[in-house]
Amino acid sequence: AVFMAEMRGKMKSVLTLGLALGVADAFYLPGVAPHDFQRGERVEVKVNKLTSTRTQIPYEYYSLPFCEPAEGVVMSAENLGEFMTGDRIDNSPYQLYMRDDSYCNILCQKKYNKKDVEEFKKAITEEYHHNWIIDNLPAASVIDTEEYITTSYSRGFPVGYMDTKKQQYLYNHVNIIVKYHELSPDENRVVGFYVEPFSVKHQFMNGQQWGGSFDVVPPLATCDKTRPMDLDSVYEEQKVSTGTVLFTYDVIWRPSQIHWASRWDIYLSMDNAVPDKVHWFSIINSMLIVVFLSVMIVMIMVRNLHRDITRYNRVLTEEEKNEEREESGWKLVHGDVFRPPQPYPMMFAVMVGTGVQLLCMGFATILFAAVGFLSPANRGSLVIAVLVLYVIMGSMSGYSSARLYKTFKGKEWQKCTTYTAFLFPGFAFVLFLFFNVVLSSYHSTGAIPFLSLAALIALWFGISVPLVFLGAYFGYKKSPIEYPTKQANVIPRAIPDQPWYLSTTFTVLVGGILPFGACFVEFFFILSSMWMNQYYYVFGFTLMVFLILITTCAEITVVMCYFQLCSEDYNWWWRSFMTSGSTAIYVFLYSAIYFSRLEPDMWVTYLLYFGYMGILSIVIFLVTGTVGFLSCLWFTKKIYASIKVD
Secondary structure, three states: OHHHHHHHHHHHHHHHHHHHHHHOOOOOOOOOOOOOEOOOOEOOEEEOOEEOOOOOOOEOHHHOOOOOOOOOOOEOOOOHHHHHOOOOOEEOOOOOEOOOOEEEEEEEEEEEOHHHHHHHHHHHHOOOEEOEEEOOEEOEEEEEOOOOEEEEOOOOEEOEEEOOOOOEEEOOEEEEEEEEEEEEOOEEEEEEEEEEEEOOOOOEHHHOOOOOOOOOOOOEOOOOOOOOOOHHHOOOOOEOOOEEEEEEEEEEEEEOOOOHHHOOHHHHOOOOOOOHHHHHHHHHHHHHHHHHHHHHHHHHHHHHHHHHHHHHHOOOOHHHHHHOOOOOOHHHHOOOOOOOOOOOHHHHHHHHHHHHHHHHHHHHHHHHHHOOOOOOOOOOHHHHHHHHHHHHOHHHHHHHHHHHHHHOOOOOHHHHHHHHHHHHHHHHHHHHHHHHHHHHHOOOOOOOOHHHHHHHHHHHHHHHHHHHHHHHHHHHHOOOOOOOOOOOOOOOOOOOOOOHHHOHHHHHHHHOHHHHHHHHHHHHHHHHHHHOOOOOOOHHHHHHHHHHHHHHHHHHHHHHHHHHHHOOOOOOHHHHHHHHHOHHHHHHHHHHHHHHHHOOOOHHHHHHHHHHHHHHHHHHHHHHHHHHHHHHHHHHHHHHHOOOOO
8 A cells, every 4th residue: 555655646746747847838048138239230140051951961151152241251159069050150241230221232243153053953952941140039931922921930041942844043132021129219129030032133224234343333123222022023033044143132120019038939939830739739648648557557556466465475374384385476586586687787787877877868958948948049058958968967877887787796897887988978979970971071061070079079088987987986885786585596497488468579569659659749849840940949848748758668667577577587677678668669660750751862861860860769768768677676676575585
């Protein structure tokens, strides 16, 4: 009864915490201080990388021959997280002044040769997008067509478009629409930024030509100095072809009642494109799975386990002793149930240690994001948080693997600690380095610079590795984990033949279905954030789903472990890890199905996508597997401590 009360109490606490955090899913602490602009003050337009969801290969903005600033291209200072996500933010030649509308502004005139044309055609075919920034606010795109007007708050705006006849057109005119909130005539804050692109084949009045000097600029016949460009004003689009192309822009300032602190809301919700009820559906779906598993566990604990414990602890009568009844069930393996895992006990300890590190890192990252510390206004902050927290949690990894290996009576503690410090991060780093070389061959901004690579190595060798060894030192000093029963036999007990539904393959494959089912809806939005350049901000929901995933993994593994022990199979260590760890198999299969949404047409896209999703699946395997093992360890210690063993 006490055992069941503890279970119900812990379940109630977890679910209550999850519901409380889900309410505050869109809360963020300010990432940067607001900038107040005076009327007429210059507002700088910055340009970020060119991106495509089809190729997943970002490029520097000026890798295509766009108009460059007269003073030269200057890159903004960036942090490690921005470099790792491929951001490269540069200045631009656009001239904007607070609350000063201007129309038909000439940016520059470019002459394109055949090579330039091929580059533009490739970029348009592969659906590359501009990503502009004003006052740390990304540009939303407004695409005006004859049928409808589409506003998108992610992915920027396209370089051009292709018609049904496969003819490419270049967007060479933009309406830059900036919303501002007036505090006072000399205090204005940018609260919205939109870009509406047009393709216009410009002509000067009376067929005049322009040499490029801004001292004498003939008037344009294709745009109006008194009003902004619209679709009805476009008589002929600018085809992607050799020759000169004129780039122009309009600047429109619009007052807004949106406050500066709320300016990101429409970007994060993508103008309510994904309503909150979808996330609540995900939570309710996950909760139903948890309730189903909880009912199963209650039935097992109340009916079967309670009956088993009562039967095993009952004092036999003289008549029953004379009958010499042969016992069956999980009590019979008490002398072997805590025998070290076979094979590879050291590798088991290393994987559990790494799983503990990743579990703590993941929980801390989601928690910080849920309470608002990782604002999207701080580019790269999420990546930095993941790196720093992973490095700091190295001590947890070293401690867990060391103490577990000591419990297994292992002697090669130096090798175990070295594996813990280098095996998983080394594998991930080698794969990342390979991807970096591939991206470098494409001259992509996705390839991080040498100094950033050196910073990663410094974090690993300078902080993570020492912390792993420090944690291992304290882990080996700690006494081994105590078991309620002792190993009775030198020779392992023979395991009877198992029915097909208790085979390792079947239980492992079945064990991952319910945990995956508890999180797959939210996982869809996370994949969209990773690969479709969409914003993800509902970390309150993420924390709830994460806690439900952990609970589901623990419950399904305990149920499977109980059935396994009842059939007198005591080899539960590796199976408990793999039962819940198999969630990663379904995550990888789901990501393979999702891949078709990218419409890829390059081999490198396949390499990058499945490479990074493979690493993510390994992380999920280690985290969920560790949760499953720790749950089973607690469960087996509890049930064997509750019976009397002769």
